Each structure stands twice: as C-alpha cells, then as structure tokens.
Amino acid sequence: MPDSDQQRREAPKPFWSGTISFGLVAVPVDLYAATRSDAAIRQRTLAPDGTALRREYVCPEHERALEPDEIVRGFELDDGRFVVVTDAELEALAPEATRNIDLVQFVPCEQLSPMLFERAYFLLPNSSALKPYRLLAEVLEDSGRAGIASFVMRGHQHIVAILAADGLLRAETLRFVSELRTPEDIGLPPPPELFAAEPVERMRELITEHVAADIDLDELRDETRAQTLALVERKLARGQDLVAPPPPEPGGEAEVIDLMDVLRRSLARPEAG
C-alpha cells in the first residue's frame, strides 16, 4: 500500500509568488501548499449504471441547465433582493495587489495559539538571491520568532505569520479575531472563584503518567482512508465492480462508450430497487 500511495503523491508546485519584506530587506518567495487534500481517494458520485455524474446548475423558473455565462453572482439583502456584483467589480476592490508581505511586527511563536491557524504553506526562495532568505530563516528559527503581516493572495486579504523550521520559511494564514468565538460567545460557564488544589494535583499526575517523548504517526493516520484504499485496490486487482473512468477529454468518447458496455457486464451488483 505505501508504494502506490507514494506514486500518487506528486511533488508540490508553487502556486503564488511574492516578496517578504522586513525593514528594507526584500526576500522574493514562492508559496507551496503544506497540506494536501486526499488526492489518493478521489470519490465520485455515480449513476446506478456506474457512469460518473455531471453537476448542473439549473434555473428553477426556466427548468433548464444554464451555461456559465448565464450565471451571475448576487449578494442577498435583508429584504430578499439581490445585488449583482461582477468579477471586474470585485477585482477592483481587491486590496493593493502588490504581492508584498510586509512584516510589521515580530512575536515569540508561543504567543500564537493554534486556534488561529487557518492554512499552512512552505516558502521557497524565488530568485538567485538566496542570502536574504537564508538570513531571515536562520534568525527566525534561532530566536523562535514569527513575523506578522497582512497580505493579499488571489484577491483576498489574509493575516499571515511567517516563521521558520527545518531551515525553511513557512507561512500560516491566521483567522481574523472576529472569526473566533470566545467562551462567553458560546455561553460556557465561568470558572470557579476558588480552585481546590487536590483535583488539579490529581489531574497533573494523570497527565504526567501518560506523557510520551514524541507523537506516534500511526495514531495520526485516518483509518477509514487506509481501509478504503485497501478495499479499492483489492477490487481493482480482482476486476470487481469496475467501470470506465470518466473521459478526460471529449475526443475519446466513442471508445469510452464501447469499453463501458464491456465493463458493465462484469458489474456484479444486483439492480437498484
């Protein structure tokens, strides 16, 4: 299982580039995603005969599928009216697209609660000037600091923390304060005025008894994913319940239909009721 898993993991590619600046120092960088959605298990929705379904957008009034150019974006007002906003109008509002990540403050990393963490990225140098990158990465990693900035990516504004680990710069977009609920917002009860020492001591002992030196990656695997993958590979090897995958391009349609006829005969599942 690990081999086929690795094959499916392609080398990550940069999807955005910009410049980190602190003071007058410029560090041009490329952004790479540091997490991937599960590419190995691409679940599709199928018709009873095994054909991959297509998503359609339908107007309830006219009862027909719409072409992309018939669809607009609308913001709903309180009175139920819609205000149409075009792509061009939204782009014009997009904050200064200078591709700058201007680090205006630095904080110790421990001050950043993981509750703020939204999405992680790797940053790699995007120029032959590797020195400023290396300098920033070394100093941040040695001092345990993170730089905080506001920046624009793909037309959206984000708060970002720039930190370093394993000699590489990382970025972590942070949630806006307004997005995080407080215990008061949720209505959690307040803590007691006085804390008895004994229950806290008991809990501390309980924790200490179960401390380990490191995480165990086996505990951090998604068992459902592993089981699904194992099942799917077994069925593939046995030729069980197989249909043709959806065609990548319109060109090969004729061939695909013939193959589907052949494969449908091997679909052993009883007909849906």
Next chain:
Amino acid sequence: MARSMFNATLRIDGFALPVKLYAAVEPRPVGFRLLHASDRQPIRQRMVHPETGEEVPHEAVRKGVEMPGAMVVLRDEELAALEPRPTRDIEVLRFVEPDRLDHRWYARPYYLGPDGESRDHREDYFALARALAAERKEGIVRWTMRKKPYRGALRASGDYLVLLSLHAAAEIVEVGALPEQAWPDVSQAEQTMARQLIAMLEQPLDLQQFHDRYAERVKALVEAKAAGLVMEQPAAAASPLPKPTLTEALAASIARLEEQRVA
C-alpha cells in the same frame, strides 16, 4: 448560547469526563449566491447522467473511487462497513510537548465545555484545564463524529479546554518533497544586524488591528449598489522595490527605525 455540536465523554485511561463540543470558528456569512442572470433566480444544483441528461436523485446515487484506468464502484454494504464504529468517546492516547506537532497539523478548533449536570464534573473539567496549562502539554486525541474518524490535540486555552482537529498524516506535505536548495553562508555581521532589526520590530501580539478590509469593501459596494449610488474605486498603491545590497538594507532599516524612535 450556542448549541453543542456533539455530547461526548473525554477519556484519559480510566478517567471519564462528560463534555460538550462546540465549534470555535464563527461560520462565515454566506457571501453570495449564484443567480440566473436574466431573472435573478437563485440557481439549484443537480447531478445528472452525462448521456441522458436525467437527474439522478440522491437515494439512487452510487459512490466510486477513481483509480488509474478504472472507476471502482463501492457497494452499499462496503460503504457501511467502512464507517467507523459509532462512539461518543473522545480518547486521549498520550500527552506530548506542544512542539511535537508543527503548525501544519492543525485544522479546526473546537471548544469543549463542561457537561453542566454535576458539580464534580464541572470541578474536574476546570481542574483538568488548569493542570494541562500548568504541565504545558498537549493531548493526542481520537474521536468519531458524523461517521468520520477525527484526530486532534487537546489543549488548555485560558481556563477552558479546546480540541484542535488535526489533518491526517497523509495530508501533510513533507519537507523532503520540496525541491532542494543550495544554501549560502550568512556572515555573523549580517545575522547580528538582522537580529537587531527584528528585536526593534518586536511588539506584543496584536491581531485586533487587522480587519478583513476586502470583506468590508465588498459589503460597502453591495450597500452602495443597493442604494443606487456609484462607488469610487480605491487607487492601487504603488510600491517601489528596494534594490540595495543585503547589508545596506539591514543597516538602513535599523537607522530608519532609530530615527523614528528619536522623533
């Protein structure tokens, strides 16, 4: 008062604590809907058979996994067998130092609240939060919710317990997957200046100053259009790119900050 998403029992070895799980992130208000341009009717999505154009109702839909060369169809009984055993246990497997999981792992935050029924439970809850903070440890946790397995980190946040769901190990991009770099050496002088510059820019963490200005502008545009007004577009700010050498840039940055302090 928010409604609990899930009533559960936190377990550490033999210790059991009834808790309620709450989302810690405010769901973002749905910004927009897709409309049919001609009559501004909100559109509906449907799944159709690509050949017949017929809609396939939800109950008749099958699931398949796309593999190289074939689509593997999953039978109902197979899908049922893949679902994790339903349980309301949030099980702590171990405690570790907080630096064991780097920032890439964290996905979504949840609050755990005490299950308000008994005073002992409430006392245990706040005692556990205080103990976790005092020990400076993080619990590695597994639970099941909505027919999916979850992994998480149990932490203290102020007086309360929080659960941070974690990505699966397979979803974390390893450093080794990235292209290699040939790193140059950095001089002691450059390091010293960079450290000095960063120290001068150090401040207590203040995230309140950051607003989603883009979302605010979109809201203003929508309101202006609704009122029949025309919006002035904000001018994009030009930002000259600096071209000094690294040492010059460091020195100049420090000098500039020092001047600002004196002024």
